[in-house]
Amino acid sequence: MSTSDDLDAFVRFFERLSPATLDRLEAIYAPDACFRDPFNEVRGVPAIRRIFEHMYRQVDEPAFHVSARFLNPDEAMLVWLFSFRFKGSRQIQQLEGTTRLRFDERGRVTLHRDYWDPAQGVYEKLPAIGSVARWLRARLSAGR
Secondary structure, three states, rough: OHHHHHHHHHHHHHHOOOHHHHHHHHHHHHEEEEEEEEOOOEEEHHHHHHHHHHHHHHEEEEEEEEEEEEEOOOOEEEEEEEEEEEEOOOOOOEEEEEEEEEEEEOOEEEEEEEEEHHHHHHHHHHHOHHHHHHHHHHHHOOOO
């Protein structure tokens, strides 16, 4: 069952996420929690920690800002903006996404499912494949 206190605690953690706060993952996630995003699908706190550690190796200044939240007794949804810089770049990138959450009876996350567009959020911003990804999006769009 999801409660507003559980969701508030998760949002505070999520918006203050840093390499130093990764030691708190065991208090936030249930031992067998499932995490899924467009690039990963893992189970368990050690595997979830590796995803966040990888993020810190790949980008500079990553930060999440939650702009909306929705809660019902069984699950919660967050709408967020992720800001970051690719390593070696000075330009700040942003991508929008949502997170679906489920909590256990102790308020720990059992399901963390991120939804965001990897083409628009990452591929189109990479120098080598960005132009191809943008061209493909334009070709497949019904409005063009």
